Every structure is written in structure tokens, then in C-alpha cells.
Amino acid sequence: MSRRRVTLADLAQAAGVSRTTASLVMTGRARELRISHDVEQRVLRAADELGYRPNAVSVGLRTGTSRTIGFVSDTVATSRLAGDMIKGALEAARERGVMLFIGETEGDPELERGLLHAMHDRQVDGLILAAMYTRTIKVPKDVGGPAVLLNALPKTPSDLPSIVPDEVEAGRAAARVLLDAGHRDGIYTIGAGPALRNVPPQSVAAVERLVGIREVLGEAGVKIAGGRMCVDWLPELGFAATADLLKKHRPKALICLNDRVALGAYQALGDVGLDVPGDVSVVSFDDHPIASWIRPKLTTVALPYYELGRKAVEVLFAQMGEEAKPGEVHRVAMPVMHRDSVATRS
Amino acid sequence: MSRRRVTLADLAQAAGVSRTTASLVMTGRARELRISHDVEQRVLRAADELGYRPNAVSVGLRTGTSRTIGFVSDTVATSRLAGDMIKGALEAARERGVMLFIGETEGDPELERGLLHAMHDRQVDGLILAAMYTRTIKVPKDVGGPAVLLNALPKTPSDLPSIVPDEVEAGRAAARVLLDAGHRDGIYTIGAGPALRNVPPQSVAAVERLVGIREVLGEAGVKIAGGRMCVDWLPELGFAATADLLKKHRPKALICLNDRVALGAYQALGDVGLDVPGDVSVVSFDDHPIASWIRPKLTTVALPYYELGRKAVEVLFAQMGEEAKPGEVHRVAMPVMHRDSVATRS
DNA sequence: TCCCTTTGCTAAATCGGATTAGCGATGCGA
DNA sequence: TCGCATCGCTAATCCGATTTAGCAAAGGGA
Numbered sequence: 001m002s003r004r005r006v007t008l009a010d011l012a013q014a015a016g017v018s019r020t021t022a023s024l025v026m027t028g029r030a031r032e033l034r035i036s037h038d039v040e041q042r043v044l045r046a047a048d049e050l051g052y053r054p055n056a057v058s059v060g061l062r063t064g065t066s067r068t069i070g071f072v073s074d075t076v077a078t079s080r081l082a083g084d085m086i087k088g089a090l091e092a093a094r095e096r097g098v099m100l101f102i103g104e105t106e107g108d109p110e111l112e113r114g115l116l117h118a119m120h121d122r123q124v125d126g127l128i129l130a131a132m133y134t135r136t137i138k139v140p141k142d143v144g145g146p147a148v149l150l151n152a153l154p155k156t157p158s159d160l161p162s163i164v165p166d167e168v169e170a171g172r173a174a175a176r177v178l179l180d181a182g183h184r185d186g187i188y189t190i191g192a193g194p195a196l197r198n199v200p201p202q203s204v205a206a207v208e209r210l211v212g213i214r215e216v217l218g219e220a221g222v223k224i225a226g227g228r229m230c231v232d233w234l235p236e237l238g239f240a241a242t243a244d245l246l247k248k249h250r251p252k253a254l255i256c257l258n259d260r261v262a263l264g265a266y267q268a269l270g271d272v273g274l275d276v277p278g279d280v281s282v283v284s285f286d287d288h289p290i291a292s293w294i295r296p297k298l299t300t301v302a303l304p305y306y307e308l309g310r311k312a313v314e315v316l317f318a319q320m321g322e323e324a325k326p327g328e329v330h331r332v333a334m335p336v337m338h339r340d341s342v343a344t345r346s
Numbered sequence: 347m348s349r350r351r352v353t354l355a356d357l358a359q360a361a362g363v364s365r366t367t368a369s370l371v372m373t374g375r376a377r378e379l380r381i382s383h384d385v386e387q388r389v390l391r392a393a394d395e396l397g398y399r400p401n402a403v404s405v406g407l408r409t410g411t412s413r414t415i416g417f418v419s420d421t422v423a424t425s426r427l428a429g430d431m432i433k434g435a436l437e438a439a440r441e442r443g444v445m446l447f448i449g450e451t452e453g454d455p456e457l458e459r460g461l462l463h464a465m466h467d468r469q470v471d472g473l474i475l476a477a478m479y480t481r482t483i484k485v486p487k488d489v490g491g492p493a494v495l496l497n498a499l500p501k502t503p504s505d506l507p508s509i510v511p512d513e514v515e516a517g518r519a520a521a522r523v524l525l526d527a528g529h530r531d532g533i534y535t536i537g538a539g540p541a542l543r544n545v546p547p548q549s550v551a552a553v554e555r556l557v558g559i560r561e562v563l564g565e566a567g568v569k570i571a572g573g574r575m576c577v578d579w580l581p582e583l584g585f586a587a588t589a590d591l592l593k594k595h596r597p598k599a600l601i602c603l604n605d606r607v608a609l610g611a612y613q614a615l616g617d618v619g620l621d622v623p624g625d626v627s628v629v630s631f632d633d634h635p636i637a638s639w640i641r642p643k644l645t646t647v648a649l650p651y652y653e654l655g656r657k658a659v660e661v662l663f664a665q666m667g668e669e670a671k672p673g674e675v676h677r678v679a680m681p682v683m684h685r686d687s688v689a690t691r692s
Numbered sequence: 693t694c695c696c697t698t699t700g701c702t703a704a705a706t707c708g709g710a711t712t713a714g715c716g717a718t719g720c721g722a
Numbered sequence: 723t724c725g726c727a728t729c730g731c732t733a734a735t736c737c738g739a740t741t742t743a744g745c746a747a748a749g750g751g752a
Contacts (some may be wrong), residue, residue, distance in 0.1 A: 009708055017662070023710060055745055056467040058404045058708035061737050066403065070447075074435075083429045085419075089452055094457075102417075102448045104436055111440075118445055121402040123412070202379055235639040260639065267641055273740045290636055291580040295613055307639070353738055364702045369740060380700055404738035407707050 006050045015046040060123055069093060069309045069316060070119035073130035082132055089128060089307025096317060109121040112140055119143055126316045134164055134204045147318040150312040159326035161319060163311045166331035170301040171212020172337050174255055177299060179220050182345035183253045183281060190229035190241050190265050191257025198229040201291050208258055209285060213255060230261060238264025246272050248288050254282040259288035259300055266294055277343035287337050296340035353397045361392040406469055415662060416447040416465035419476035428478055434655025435474060442663065458486055462481060466490055472662045480510055480550045491664040496658040504673035507665060509657045512549050512677035516647040519557020519682050520601055520629045523645060525566050528691035529599045529627060535573035536587050536611050537603025544575040552603055555631060559601060574605060584610025592618050599627040605634035605646055612640055623689035633683050642686035650678045
């Protein structure tokens, strides 16, 4: 604060060379432009002594690049679930010496336009357009420059690459967890299903998870015994759905479409005296923090938020380096977190 | 992307005036510098037609200001709990036309230095230094320019203002909740206490909450019956602490030092067949999402993350406007979320 | 009619670097 | 000794705005 920043001019003067020479040395082009080793060392030493750091704003103006990317989301930054997405992006960005602008649109197109403008005004090198829940989004038309979709797919065909969790494979994995444990019957779904049409509106995850589940179960000749849909995946609705199911059925296993629904299911099972996993096995999706807080700890297929964030930055950089196929969809694996809610049936 | 941005020069040419005049009009100094109303309108119209937006990088270079602030945290951006802090800061920043750089230090001083450098290189107008858990932090010495501490207090005396939740008052509020419900005895604390020395290390919240609790209870002539400390506030440790307590005591009310501890307490109470709130009332702190997911819904004193974030930006702006007392500590009220875990005793 | 003020606008410098074009000195061959 | 290439470095321009200083024309008073 107190004393002025050291500029290239200061550095040049201290080293007794021209600004050009100083710049050449500092940008590593000394060899190329035939600066003597002697002078190079002199500049380097002066830079070190003065603590010279190039002003990024100036560099930005001259080169048109800012070593900055914008992270625009509907409300992901605040979502307790998806903060890891930011963290992943942040770390991948840092590794590349790039900073992150964060912005939230609250789903308001007007706000979104303003944000994109503000970011372009600051000459961001690229944009990450993220969604809190996996869904299709309308790609704003004024995305000038490289951009990727994170946890989202374009509503209408677009050249932008997407990074999404591999929900179908996650569905397969969840089904395999039950099959591997010997479950063949009494399997119910909570949150969506049993049919593909029984899904909450707008939910990509519901459809894809169900597809994977049905595929693997079907191949094994196992039929889903039934299910209950929830319009929103909240504990209370999961509770209600499960309680309703239990009025007529005695499930052996529950595939909950996410962990919050599973929490509700735990409560409903507890109310009628059913033990998890003794009486009923439960698998779920998301790996929300509560999954390892409730008892018994919940076996769940994790949403790889951190990896999604990293991947977004990686793909964005590939995009900026022109080495990307347009419209490519990158699916990130969802790992199974084996815990204590599934029992082996003989 | 395709076509070049509209620059001031383009605008000037389109309006048939000099760049100076165009700049004057666009920065609202037309009146002041005696530009005719006619010319002003001409420039404004051209700007509108061309969609002119000043290049923030250029403005930044010229004026030395970037309309950008840096949000540096240990790991708050990823913390599921404190994402709201960012959201609050984000919105307050947006209202002021300012963008947010986000960075995480992971507690690594080397990373922190690098981040602060990167931010200063980009000429941030101010800095928010945030912590995930309320604690004292070592203020980096190269904080050039305005800065505030968020959810943190300076380890050594500092001129920087701090924004922290009002934990003492929160402790008082929690105690009052029980007193108002008629509780006079059988009150135990879980997570810390009963004495002020029984606190997990490093925790500002534990000490202050306990101070508030003891103060109000003491004034009412009510004695804390006992308590159990947890070295970390996790559900499992809360469970263990409560289970241990229940071996020897039959509490009427539990003050859990945070919601995760309370979750563990619920589980332990359930195991011995005690009903919440029928047998035991529970109050807690944080208003973590699970507080409204567990049954019965937990009465808890909320951490005002969103407000903290907003406040940080407000104080930072006051700081930049020089209208701030150095070293001031701003305490943000923690509201009580009345739910279903406290029963009235006659 | 002359001089001074006011009006309305612009030329030029500036911010801090990157980059292009080129200049003087030296070395070498003929 | 001359001409030319190479070496080592620098002057000047540019990026896109803001800002200072000042110019030309019109208006007003004596």
C-alpha cells in the first residue's frame, strides 16, 4: 500500500537497461532475442531484489489475455452440495496460474447477461457455465470465447463441451451392489420409478439413474418389485413415499434415488421397526455428508463434484488450445462408497 | 468472439467526435466539461447502437482500480456449511458492480502468499480474508490495501476490521430458549462444558457459546447439571459423549454445541428409548441443513453465514471509503430457529 | 473596433507492459 | 580497406481507456 509497485521501468533503470530488454528477460525471450547472459543475470538479480512482479492488468491490456476464467452458475457457489465443484475448479485453475471469477445468476437471464458482460469486460480467457443440479440449460448466445458446461447439458444443440456425472453408470453400479449382495427380489425404488416415466420433472439424474438400474437388473433377470416417486428429493418426501410403500409391501431392499430421500426412508423404516440392513438393505446416490452421519452409514454412489470441477477447467483449457471436439460430452465416473447399509443375502 | 469488441475509438468515430468527448460523455462528465446536449445525445445513441462497453482492463490500467475484490479463505469456498458466506458476499458485491475473485489457501502460508500476489497483480480493490470456522488467524503482512477479516479475528493486534457471528449472544439465546420453556434443572451440555475450560482446542465458538449459556443460566439461578466435551464436533463424537452421559444421568434438556453433535445426541437418546422432546429437550447451534431434516426438527441458533458475507463486503467498502474505525469488530446476530425439539415444562 | 471571457471541444500524455523494427558496433572474408 | 553479416540492445508503437492542458470560435463590454 504505502510504496508504489515496482514497474518494468523501475526494473530497467535499476539494471541499467532499456524497458525492452527488461521485458525480454522477464518473459524468457532473452535467448531468442540474443540478450547476453551477463545482462540477463543483471536484470534477473535486480528483479529479485526489487521484488518485481509484472502488473497483470497491463499485460492483459497489451496481450488481450487475463489468465482468469469465469465461473458462472445458477446458484452452485452457495449450494452446500456443490461447493466441491468450485474447489476442484479452483485447484485445477491454480495449477495453471489462473484465477477464478465467481458469479451467480439465480436463474435470472437478466443477471446472467450482466454477469457475462462484466466478465467479458474484464477479458476472461474462458467461461465455465455451471448448474447446481444436473440439468439441461439454455446456453446464452453471447458466450464470446471458449466456454464449457459444468454439470449441465445444452438444451439446444451447441458446440460447447459438457462435463456431467456418469449417472447411467452410477445406476448400474447401484444395482450391481444389490445383485452382488445376493438380492434378487423385493427390490423397490424410492424417489423415482419403478418405470422410466415415474420421475420428478426436469431431473436428468432421475432418468439416467433409473436407466442404469433397470438395465443391470433386467440383464440379471431381476424385476423391480415397485417404487414410489417423489416430486422433490427431500427427506420429508422420502419419508412419506417410504411410509406409503410400507403400508402394502415388505421390501428387502431399497434403491433411494438420493441420500436425502434415503434419510427419510431410514426414518420410515425405523418407525415400523424394520432394521437396516438386517431387514432391508439400502443403496443411494450422491454421497451427501449425511450419508456417513446416519446409522448405519449409508452405501451410496458418490457425485464426483470435485472431479467435475477439475475436469471443467481441463476441458476449458483444451478448448482454449483448440484441441477439443465441439459439443463433446465428458462423463465423470461416480464411485460407489461401500458402507454399512447393505447386507448380504444368501 | 467473431467480431472485435467496440472500443472507445469506434464509438468516437461513429458519433463523429473525439475519443476525449466520447469518454467524457460515457463517464457522465459531459455536463461538468461543458459538452453540448446535442453532442452528448449523439454519443449516447451511438454507444447504444454499437453496444459499447468500456474495457475494464483498460480502465483498470488507467485508473488503478479494478472494481474487483478478492475473497481469500482457508477452505471456506468448498465448505458445505459456509458457501452461503460467499453467496452473501457475491450479492453485496454485485449490488455495487464489483466482481469477486475466489481463492483458497488450504491453510498453507506459501499458497496464501501466492494468492495475495496474484490478486494484487490484478489490482483488486480490496480483500476479504475468510475462515471456515470462526477462529483467530495470522494476518499476512503483505495485505496491501483495504482488507477485512471474515469469520475470523486477528491473532495479533491489527488494524483490520473483523466480521464474526455473535456467539456469546447466541449462547444467551440458547439458554433463554430453555428457561422460557420452563426448564430449571437437568440441563446438560454436549460438545463442551459444563465448565469454561472443557472446550475443544482452537474453538472460539465453544468458549463464547458457553460464556453466554452460563451467564444467562447463572443469572436465573439455574445450575448446569453437567456436560461432556467432544474434541471435534462430529456426529459420532456427539453420540459417544451423549451415550456416556446417559450411563449415569437422566437429563431433562441438552444444549448441544452444534447440530452435528446434536445429531449424535438424537441417536444416543433414541437408543435408550428417550423421546425428544417428550423426555428430553434439545437446543443446538449452527442451523446446519440436517437440523430441519431430522425428526423432531431441531431448535437451533443459526450461524448467519449469508449475512456475514454481506457484512464483509459492506465493511470492506466502508474501509475503502476511509470511513471505518481501525480494528473494529462487527458481530452479526445469530437468530434462533424455533422448531420442534424443545418441550414446555410446567 | 479591440480585448477578454466563456463555450465547446480536442490533442496529447499517461497507465505498465509486449512487440516490431531497426540501429550501432564488431567480426570476417575478400 | 571495404562490404556485409551477426551480435546485442533499444526506440517507438500499441493495447483502450482517462485526464490535463489548451485551442478556436462566439459572445460581451468598453
